[in-house]
Amino acid sequence: MDINNFLEQLNRGTVVEGGSEVHMMMHTISQEALKLTAELNGSYHPPEEIREIFSRLAGKPVDDTFGLFPPFSTDCGKNIHVGKNVFINSGCRFQDQGGIFIGDGVLIGPNVVLATLNHDINPQKRGDMYPAPIRIGNNVWIGAQATVLPGITIGDGAIVAAGAVVTKDVPANVIAGGVPAKIIKKIEVNQK
Numbered sequence: 001m002d003i004n005n006f007l008e009q010l011n012r013g014t015v016v017e018g019g020s021e022v023h024m025m026m027h028t029i030s031q032e033a034l035k036l037t038a039e040l041n042g043s044y045h046p047p048e049e050i051r052e053i054f055s056r057l058a059g060k061p062v063d064d065t066f067g068l069f070p071p072f073s074t075d076c077g078k079n080i081h082v083g084k085n086v087f088i089n090s091g092c093r094f095q096d097q098g099g100i101f102i103g104d105g106v107l108i109g110p111n112v113v114l115a116t117l118n119h120d121i122n123p124q125k126r127g128d129m130y131p132a133p134i135r136i137g138n139n140v141w142i143g144a145q146a147t148v149l150p151g152i153t154i155g156d157g158a159i160v161a162a163g164a165v166v167t168k169d170v171p172a173n174v175i176a177g178g179v180p181a182k183i184i185k186k187i188e189v190n191q192k
Contacts, residue, residue: 006029007078010098015120016128017128033077036056037073037074041073045070057074058080063082065084066085067088069088069089069090071090072092074094074095077096078096079097079116080096081100081102083105085106086108096116097116097117097129100114101134104138105138106136106138109144109146110144113147116133116150117132117150136153136154137172138156141159142154148160152166152169153170156173157172158170159175163177164181168180168181
């Protein structure tokens with residue numbers, strides 16, 4: 001199995017059975033991700049080196065406007081898609097096998113968790129995993145220590161409050177917060 005077949009299977013959202021070829025590929029890819037994140041997190045790097053390491057981690061170039069403050073961790077990396085003018089603060093943890101799609105102008109606060117895999121609820125099948133993408137629209141701000149669960153879409157201009165656990169889609173131009181996250185208020189957008 002090559003990386004393209006692997007990502008195609010994950011992006012279809014079909015079950016990944018524990019011990020299967022896809023599951024074994026996850027373990028292989030995670031070793032490369034662990035190596036690259038150790039390089040990223042192990043010493044100081046100027047912004048251009050951070051972009052270069054992150055591009056190798058994601059398997060594709062990131063824009064020159066991309067910014068990240070290490071440490072950063074992921075157990076895959078190859079299914080992260082990042083727009084322009086994105087900033088990821090320190091301590092973030094991405095589990096991207098199911099796909100993480102980040103729009104333009106996104107701010108991700110410290111210690112944010114983006115998780116795209118669920119395990120089977122049946123104890124006899126607990127090793128089986130279900131991938132589902134996280135889609136973050138343009139100009140979204142995700143506050144410190146928020147957690148976004150698999151299959152969630154966050155609409156353009158939304159804010160996810162610090163410490164929120166996002167279990168349902170967040171519409172555009174709202175503030176969502178709490179555990180589980182609920183809409184707190186609508187953001188009035190002035191068009192100038």
